[in-house]
Amino acid sequence: MASLKDLRVRIASVKSTQKITSAMKMVAAAKLRRAQEHAEAARPYAERMERMLGSLAKAAVGQQGAPKLLAGNGREDVHLLIVGASDRGLCGGFNTSIVRDARRAIEKLIKDGKTVKILCVGRKGRDQLRRSYADMIVDTLEDVAKPRVTFEVADNIGQRIAKMFEAGEFDVCTLYYARFKSAITQIVTAQQLIPFAVEAEEASVTATGGAKAVYEYEPDETEILTELLPRNLAIQIFKALLENSASEHGARMTAMDNATRNAGEMIDKLTLTYNRTRQAVITKELIEIISGAEAL
Amino acid sequence: MADDRVEFELVSPERLLLSEEVEMVVVPGTDGDFGVLPRHTPMISTVRPGVIRVYEKGAVKESIFVAGGFAEVTPERCTVLADQAMPVAEIDRAAAERQLQDAREDLADAKDESERMAAEKAVTVAETMLQIGQA
Numbered sequence: 001m002a003s004l005k006d007l008r009v010r011i012a013s014v015k016s017t018q019k020i021t022s023a024m025k026m027v028a029a030a031k032l033r034r035a036q037e038h039a040e041a042a043r044p045y046a047e048r049m050e051r052m053l054g055s056l057a058k059a060a061v062g063q064q065g066a067p068k069l070l071a072g073n074g075r076e077d078v079h080l081l082i083v084g085a086s087d088r089g090l091c092g093g094f095n096t097s098i099v100r101d102a103r104r105a106i107e108k109l110i111k112d113g114k115t116v117k118i119l120c121v122g123r124k125g126r127d128q129l130r131r132s133y134a135d136m137i138v139d140t141l142e143d144v145a146k147p148r149v150t151f152e153v154a155d156n157i158g159q160r161i162a163k164m165f166e167a168g169e170f171d172v173c174t175l176y177y178a179r180f181k182s183a184i185t186q187i188v189t190a191q192q193l194i195p196f197a198v199e200a201e202e203a204s205v206t207a208t209g210g211a212k213a214v215y216e217y218e219p220d221e222t223e224i225l226t227e228l229l230p231r232n233l234a235i236q237i238f239k240a241l242l243e244n245s246a247s248e249h250g251a252r253m254t255a256m257d258n259a260t261r262n263a264g265e266m267i268d269k270l271t272l273t274y275n276r277t278r279q280a281v282i283t284k285e286l287i288e289i290i291s292g293a294e295a296l
Numbered sequence: 297m298a299d300d301r302v303e304f305e306l307v308s309p310e311r312l313l314l315s316e317e318v319e320m321v322v323v324p325g326t327d328g329d330f331g332v333l334p335r336h337t338p339m340i341s342t343v344r345p346g347v348i349r350v351y352e353k354g355a356v357k358e359s360i361f362v363a364g365g366f367a368e369v370t371p372e373r374c375t376v377l378a379d380q381a382m383p384v385a386e387i388d389r390a391a392a393e394r395q396l397q398d399a400r401e402d403l404a405d406a407k408d409e410s411e412r413m414a415a416e417k418a419v420t421v422a423e424t425m426l427q428i429g430q431a
Contacts, residue, residue: 038310041310041311041312042309042310042311044305044307044312045307045308045309045312045377048305048307048368048375048377049366049377051368052340052366052368052375052377055340055368056340151309151310159410214338215338215339215340215368216337216338216339216340217339217340217341218325218326218327218330218339218340218341218342219326219327219341219342223342224340224341224342224366227342227366228366231366231379235309238309
């Protein structure tokens, strides 16, 4: 049985933990609102970019000499996985669920005899992947969302990937990130960046029945594509980073909310035990005094 | 949607700047400015740094600076994906001059072809911004 003092110390410590978690929750909520605004503001651009590229890609994909970023280089032996995670922990299952999906993909690719390379965005993703796939990690990018996600950062990543692709360092590139749905739900999404996934696009275009028209191109198709493709790469990464940061804050907010609640429950329970123990001690002392008096 | 209106959308990576039905919009394409009226031929064009003008009742209603990007035109819609965009009235001359200086320095420091091209582009953007800001 814990002594009264032990219980008091314990309660005090849980209380201070609760203060920290509730403060973190507030901070995450404030950051979430901003991150969510940014993520939602970036969606229209990315969507329209995809639509435009989709209609261009359909025309170009069958042709000879279609840009490699669009059509791929004909092989799919080396896969590059970009795993977007966060730099800081204490955000519930956020990093774990992204890494779990990435890991599943890696295992599958390895089983199929492919070579896998990993580019980590965020310290926590690297920390988790390093344990089993240390030799596959090409590089880790840190602090991309500090103080906030800018387009420049995404553009740099995009350029870097494009360079690696041109140098033949990989054949297929897939991006893993958590799409923000709400503070409670984040959906881990795998998006193929290179080659540009045309099939899905085509299906959605025919489904909506739009974009049937044949476009005129100015100056010409290949020139537009060579500008549009790297741009699209940067945009998709930008979107992913924004979604990721919104998801991270959402996940942290939920996690900290839970932690605060759990701490509250624990305090209640400990206080109850504390009071019981206190009463028991008093009763015991009384009995001792009374029985002592009776014995006289 | 009314038949004699164009649905015009201007988006930059950060946000959706404008989304409304307009009479006509003039976009600075790489091969020259083009005006978009309803039932325009479908077309995709690159955009050079310049000013997008939105016309309403035959007069310019809004002028927006864009630093390049892409435009997609369909018979009922005109979408401009701008790298960077801001209303002409909000151009900060001092900032633009600083940007021009930085870009020129970058150009001088450029080590390889792609860096040089990026810097050249930045110089053009800053120059255009200054010109427009002056007018």
